[in-house]
Amino acid sequence: MPAVRLSWPFPTPRSAPVREGLAVAQALGLGGRLGAWRGVSGRRYIVSTIALDRLPELGAAVFIAVGRDGAGRPYIAAIAGGEAGDAMDDPKFRSADVIDVHLLADSQAERERIVADLSETNDRRGPFGVAQGVGERN
Numbered sequence: 001m002p003a004v005r006l007s008w009p010f011p012t013p014r015s016a017p018v019r020e021g022l023a024v025a026q027a028l029g030l031g032g033r034l035g036a037w038r039g040v041s042g043r044r045y046i047v048s049t050i051a052l053d054r055l056p057e058l059g060a061a062v063f064i065a066v067g068r069d070g071a072g073r074p075y076i077a078a079i080a081g082g083e084a085g086d087a088m089d090d091p092k093f094r095s096a097d098v099i100d101v102h103l104l105a106d107s108q109a110e111r112e113r114i115v116a117d118l119s120e121t122n123d124r125r126g127p128f129g130v131a132q133g134v135g136e137r138n
Contacts, residue, residue: 017037033048034048035047035049045114049099055088056085059083059084060105061103063079063101064076065096066098066099067097080115081108082108
């Protein structure tokens with residue numbers, strides 16, 4: 001019997017969350033507004049980049065405050081799953097370079113799972129120190 005090899009579309013675990021571009025967004029000229037974060041589980045979460053002043057217009061979602069390191073690579077400065085007002089109360093969101101929003105989570109339980117996936121490393125040390133649904137980069 002031949003060996004079975006599993007590959008795409010199965011997620012590949014990662015050591016830390018990674019921001020990715022979307023080829024379709026680039027092709028449509030939306031590359032700066034649409035992207036994805038890939039969690040440590042390997043799952044990909046499609047996000048829209050939203051101006052901070054537009055957040056109150058949104059309902060419940062996963063909100064990601066994006067910072068940039070010295071090399072210009074994006075990292076998650078803070079993350080929250082819930083209502084926009086909760087995220088806006090956090091100073092890390094108000095001072096973020098950009099806010100990415102994942103709108104496709106159907107329930108609070110799913111938003112919490114996504115926050116956890118984007119807030120950990122595979123070795124579970126958690127460089128984003130998740131507490132009360134908000135992660136912070138150490």
